[in-house]
Amino acid sequence: MNSTIVSYLSQFEGYQKFVSMASSFLGSNASGYITFLVFFLGAFVIVNVMALIGGLGTYAERKISADLQMRQGPNRVGPYGILQFLADGVKMIMKEDIIPSASDKFMFTLAPLLALLGVLATFAVIPFSSGLMLSDLNVGVFYLIGVSSLVGVGVFLAGYSSNSKWSMLGGMRGASQIISYEVPVTLSILSIVLLAGGMSFGTLVNAQSGFPHEWFILHNPFTFIGFFVYFIGALAETNRAPFDLPEAESELVSGYHTEYTGMRFAFFALAEYMEVFVVCGVAAALFLGGYKVPFDLGDGAFFTHTLHLPEFIGKNIGQVLELGSFFTKTLVLYYIVIWIRWTLPRLRVDQLMTLCWKYLTPIALFNLVGCAFWMYYFEGKSLYVLLFKSAAHAAGAGH
Amino acid sequence: MFEQILFLLSATATIGFTVAVVGTNNLMHACMYLLGTLFGVAGLYATIGADFLAATQIVVYAGGVVILMLFAIMLTGGAEDKKNRFGIEKIPSMGSTKTYIVAGASVLIIAMIVLKMTANIHTANKDLAVASTGNESTVFNIGSLLLTDHILAFEISSILLLGALVGAAIIARPKRN
Numbered sequence: 409m410n411s412t413i414v415s416y417l418s419q420f421e422g423y424q425k426f427v428s429m430a431s432s433f434l435g436s437n438a439s440g441y442i443t444f445l446v447f448f449l450g451a452f453v454i455v456n457v458m459a460l461i462g463g464l465g466t467y468a469e470r471k472i473s474a475d476l477q478m479r480q481g482p483n484r485v486g487p488y489g490i491l492q493f494l495a496d497g498v499k500m501i502m503k504e505d506i507i508p509s510a511s512d513k514f515m516f517t518l519a520p521l522l523a524l525l526g527v528l529a530t531f532a533v534i535p536f537s538s539g540l541m542l543s544d545l546n547v548g549v550f551y552l553i554g555v556s557s558l559v560g561v562g563v564f565l566a567g568y569s570s571n572s573k574w575s576m577l578g579g580m581r582g583a584s585q586i587i588s589y590e591v592p593v594t595l596s597i598l599s600i601v602l603l604a605g606g607m608s609f610g611t612l613v614n615a616q617s618g619f620p621h622e623w624f625i626l627h628n629p630f631t632f633i634g635f636f637v638y639f640i641g642a643l644a645e646t647n648r649a650p651f652d653l654p655e656a657e658s659e660l661v662s663g664y665h666t667e668y669t670g671m672r673f674a675f676f677a678l679a680e681y682m683e684v685f686v687v688c689g690v691a692a693a694l695f696l697g698g699y700k701v702p703f704d705l706g707d708g709a710f711f712t713h714t715l716h717l718p719e720f721i722g723k724n725i726g727q728v729l730e731l732g733s734f735f736t737k738t739l740v741l742y743y744i745v746i747w748i749r750w751t752l753p754r755l756r757v758d759q760l761m762t763l764c765w766k767y768l769t770p771i772a773l774f775n776l777v778g779c780a781f782w783m784y785y786f787e788g789k790s791l792y793v794l795l796f797k798s799a800a801h802a803a804g805a806g807h
Numbered sequence: 808m809f810e811q812i813l814f815l816l817s818a819t820a821t822i823g824f825t826v827a828v829v830g831t832n833n834l835m836h837a838c839m840y841l842l843g844t845l846f847g848v849a850g851l852y853a854t855i856g857a858d859f860l861a862a863t864q865i866v867v868y869a870g871g872v873v874i875l876m877l878f879a880i881m882l883t884g885g886a887e888d889k890k891n892r893f894g895i896e897k898i899p900s901m902g903s904t905k906t907y908i909v910a911g912a913s914v915l916i917i918a919m920i921v922l923k924m925t926a927n928i929h930t931a932n933k934d935l936a937v938a939s940t941g942n943e944s945t946v947f948n949i950g951s952l953l954l955t956d957h958i959l960a961f962e963i964s965s966i967l968l969l970g971a972l973v974g975a976a977i978i979a980r981p982k983r984n
Contacts, residue, residue: 444809554862
């Protein structure tokens with residue numbers, strides 16, 4: 409059974425009672441309509457919360473960069489300037505929407521939508537917690553890779569349709585960079601898929617546990633390297649510094665979105681910050697244990713059986729803990745991404761391609777083969793289990 | 808009911824965007840409409856429960872092929888002036904009334920023949936088709952089939968891809984004297 413938000417809710421009596429009440433009220437089976445309604449509300453809430461996180465991402469970027477450069481950062485709008493992103497949003501909406509007369513208008517308007525669509529479609533499979541997952545597809549990671557490549561199409565179209573040299577160069581750089589770095593990223597994801605034995609995020613996360621030694625990053629040496637390959641590749645896929653060649657300010661004005669104003673530009677910015685959240689969330693889910701909480705507190709059995717709380721409250725406390733675990737890991741990675749951006753200088757184009765094709769891709773291939781051998785020889789046991797078991801065996805345990 | 812809605816949406820997207828692909832004069836626009844068509848086909852795959860195939864369709868076509876096509880069109884200048892220096896359209900419109908009639912008639916005839924040929928399969932597998940649209944995974948089946956029954960085809964296609972890769976590297980390599 410796929411675990412989704414509906415299957416999580418339907419284990420409670422209240423939900424079933426509500427469904428049967430609605431069925432008797434409508435005179436026919438209402439579970440289909442209510443399922444649709446729950447999915448609709450879930451999608452609505454997640455998209456809006458993620459847009460909020462994208463907006464707060466711009467604030468975090470400015471505040472952290474200010475910290476790193478010993479400046480103040482935004483501090484006028486709201487406490488500590490935290491409402492700055494709302495002010496920015498209002499400004500973006502109020503600005504005049506300019507479409508260059510020499511541009512290809514159809515594609516000029518389509519490009520920001522494609523970039524945003526590619527990111528928003530990935531939220532369907534992001535595992536926020538064991539209950540709050542819109543859809544646990546059997547091909548979850550594969551689907552995520554597929555739809556996020558739409559961002560590349562959007563970037564390229566933006567560069568092409570603007571009919572400007574800066575945009576064109578930025579768009580071509582963006583498309584080639586995104587396509588190239590998909591290879592090492594996909595290969596490192598594949599090595600984790602190999603270990604977990606499934607492509608759905610439920611399988612991938614449930615193969616890990618709450619403590620760091622049970623995460624896939626510390627499973628074996630190959631996945632440890634694989635995490636860094638994934639993270640570098642993900643930085644490049646989201647066009648973040650040191651790989652921000654598509655929007656290199658010092659060379660290309662601002663790259664593929666030079667000609668964009670107002671909300672169309674905001675769509676690109678929002679898509680970028682939400683994509684950073686997505687790749688950090690995927691890194692957390694694949695390598696850092698995802699939503700798993702130590703001592704299995706997440707399934708709520710401790711709260712219901714030991715503390716004798718009602719089942720509904722116990723399970724939901726578990727869900728909140730899982731959400732907290734997932735968001736903590738993801739936001740720590742988010743901080744590291746911003747930190748890297750304001751620390752490292754930008755690569756050249758040839759260095760970018762050399763890094764991808766001559767270093768990351770062979771390393772990722774080596775990791776994949778190494779993980780396959782590890783699965784074959786050690787039957788998928790983690791390094792910790794092997795060391796602990798052998799140490800216990802040497803000390804005479806089990807005799 | 809939701810599957811029927813999904814099927815209708817996907818089929819409409821597929822057919823509508825395909826008509827738009829052949830209807831437009833601008834090659835870049837045609838490429839974007841093609842993206843919509845490919846998404847519609849992915850939706851059709853998803854409707855019949857082939858989730859892996861649908862995801863592959865999106866990964867391969869949306870991520871790879873469409874961007875490659877965009878690159879190719881842009882670099883070969885296919886999207887530039889539609890008229891040459893004599894004022895004649897470089898890209899003529901797709902056919903005349905005569906060709907439309909002939910094409911429409913042949914499509915109808917071929918569709919009839921295919922439907923007639925597959926009618927037995929449709930009637931025989933009606934119950935099977937409904938049963939197989941559950942939530943079972945096709946990844947496992949496809950993987951084990953690829954590495955057991957179809958291992959030869961799998962390996963041959965991988966050698967073909969390797970050959971394409973080596974050939975591309977040789978063509979793109981700077982010439983040394």
